[in-house]
Every structure is written in structure tokens, then in C-alpha cells.
Amino acid sequence: MPPPVLQNPIHTLLKPLLLLLLIFPTTTTSLTSSTATPPPLSTTLSQWQSARATYYAASDPRDTVGGGCGYGDLVKAGYGMATVGLSESMFERGQICGACFELKCVDDLRWCIPGTSIIVSVTNFCAPNYGFTSDGGGKCNPPNKHFVLPIEAFEKIAIWRAANMPVQYRRIKCRKEGGIRFTISGSGIFLSVLISNVAGAGDVTAVKIKGSRTGWLDMGRNWGQNWHVNANLQNQALSFEVTSSDRMTVISYNVAPKDWRFGQAFEGKQFET
Known part of the structure; x- marks a missing residue:
């Protein structure tokens, strides 16, 4: 009498599973496109946030040269007066240089120009002044979010006499002519x-x-x-x-x-x- 044939228990369990796979084939979804491709900038950086803004009036054309981002002559570099300096809490040690923001004046019916906004590129750094507190003169001290604009840009959204104004800002895509x-x-x-x-x-x-x-x-x-x-x-x-x-x-x-x-x-x- 031949010896009994012992069934492998793993094979026994796999048989019904294989049968189900044959009857109900599975589909696979590749995650490559969703993980490798970043979401559009317009959907990730478009939320309005609160900050404050002041301006400077260039007394000499050379004041448009230099800055914390190293762009040199801002007119020759293509930035003109559509520029901004950021406080320390926003400057990211220079990594954010070149980013673009949209700003609008808010919460002040006397000084704001309603229905207006400006688009500016980051070209400079507003250094903190620890001789003053952040709420008593140290406008660019952490944790303040502060924008310093050329007066030509500031006057597009507010009356110049306003000086330190509440604003809202959002990060937007930069649009440039020509290549990098x-x-x-x-x-x-x-x-x-x-x-x-x-x-x-x-x-x-x-x-x-x-x-x-x-x-x-x-x-x-x-x-x-x-x-x-x-x-x-x-x-x-x-x-x-x-x-x-x-x-x-x-x-x-x-x-x-x-x-x-x-x-x-x-x-x-x-x-x-």
C-alpha cells in the first residue's frame, strides 16, 4: 500500500486565494506621478496672510543697487521698483530671494487705496533692530512679518502719509520675460x-x-x-x-x-x- 500523500498546508491555503485572483483580477495604481510631481504653486501658496508694510524713499539712484539678495542694479536686473525687503522671520536667510508676493492694504479706510494690489519680487532684507521691542519700533524684529517697499510701490496701495500699514499678502508665481x-x-x-x-x-x-x-x-x-x-x-x-x-x-x-x-x-x- 503506497504511503499517504501529505498536502503542504501553505499550498492548501493558497489555492482558494489564487482562485479568487483569477476570478477578480486586481489593478495596481502607480504613485510615481502623485509623489514626484509637486502640486501647483497657485494651490499651495495662495492663502492670504496678515502682515505690515512700510516704505523707503530713495534719495540717491545708487540706493537701488545692492540689497540682501545680491542682485546688484535692480533696474538693469529687470526688477525696477517692483521690489520688497522682508523681515527676518520671512527672509529664510536669503533662500526666498526672487520669490513673488501680491500685497494689498487692508483695515484702514482712511489711508488704503481700495481695490488695488501690487506684485513685488524679494530683493532685500530688513534687518532687525534689537534696540527696540518688536511692538515698539523694531518693525523687522522676529516674529513680525514685515514688508519694506520702495515708495513708488507703496503708493499704489496706500497714501504715503500712512507709513506703517496693515496689509495682506500671498505668495504667487513669478512671471518673467526671457530666460534665467x-x-x-x-x-x-x-x-x-x-x-x-x-x-x-x-x-x-x-x-x-x-x-x-x-x-x-x-x-x-x-x-x-x-x-x-x-x-x-x-x-x-x-x-x-x-x-x-x-x-x-x-x-x-x-x-x-x-x-x-x-x-x-x-x-x-x-x-x-
Whole structure:
């Protein structure tokens, strides 16, 4: 008499399961697109928030040059007077440089110009003054959310005599003409690149550079939107990879020809808006 055949208990359990799978096939959903693609900026950064705003009146044209973001001459850089300096609680140590905000004056029927708003780009830093309290003169002290505008921009939403005004603000997409600008400075193997005229989120969180004879090299934030790397990249065509705060990336190949020189500026591709 042949020995009894012992059934594998795992096989016994799997049989009905396999039968169910054959009768009711399952479908799989890929999460790649939902996790890799960031939500639109307009839906993530469009909530109105409260702050205050003051203005400055430029007494000299040179006052429009410089700033905490390093853009240099704001007129030549394409920003004009549609600019703003942010208090420390908003400045994010310069990472937010280039971002765009919409502002409107609120809660003051005497000084606000109703039905108006302005769009400005972040180009400067309003330093705190710890000689005053945040509610007694230290307008840009933490935790205050404060905007400092050129008087030309301030007067579009409020009467200039108002001085320190309550406002509402929201982050919006930046719309720019032309491509991202790369201004190269430095000396020898130290190369610094000012990145400006950035559309979309407007700010830059990561930059890579590539010479025609190198791989991609990470650049570090020097200050504002000035990025640097220590590498001998002279006599090589330069490419750039720029990533913004909404995790979008634009790659511009061979932006600068191999005979580029320090002090020159070049234009690459642009973020879609």
C-alpha cells in the first residue's frame, strides 16, 4: 500500500486565494506621478496672510543697487521698483530671494487705496533692530512679518502719509520675460554665479554646474542668490541645473561658450508658468 500523500498546508491555503485572483483580477495604481510631481504653486501658496508694510524713499539712484539678495542694479536686473525687503522671520536667510508676493492694504479706510494690489519680487532684507521691542519700533524684529517697499510701490496701495500699514499678502508665481540669467564672477578656480530673473516659484534652492569636460558639480549658496564652486572651469562651455522651492528643475545646456569671461552674463531656459 503506497504511503499517504501529505498536502503542504501553505499550498492548501493558497489555492482558494489564487482562485479568487483569477476570478477578480486586481489593478495596481502607480504613485510615481502623485509623489514626484509637486502640486501647483497657485494651490499651495495662495492663502492670504496678515502682515505690515512700510516704505523707503530713495534719495540717491545708487540706493537701488545692492540689497540682501545680491542682485546688484535692480533696474538693469529687470526688477525696477517692483521690489520688497522682508523681515527676518520671512527672509529664510536669503533662500526666498526672487520669490513673488501680491500685497494689498487692508483695515484702514482712511489711508488704503481700495481695490488695488501690487506684485513685488524679494530683493532685500530688513534687518532687525534689537534696540527696540518688536511692538515698539523694531518693525523687522522676529516674529513680525514685515514688508519694506520702495515708495513708488507703496503708493499704489496706500497714501504715503500712512507709513506703517496693515496689509495682506500671498505668495504667487513669478512671471518673467526671457530666460534665467547667469552672471559669472570670481577669479581663478573660484567661480560665483548670480542667478536672477527666475520665473515660477522665483526662488532657488539648489544649483549644479557642468563644464564641457566635467560631470555635474554641486554649487553652494554664498549669500542671497549668489552660488559658488571651487573648480577650474575656464575654457569650457558651462551648463546649469537650477531647482526651485517647488521642486521643479530646469537644465540649460552650454549656456556660456568655452571662451566665457568673468563679469559676463548669459541667459538660459526658463521655468514654465
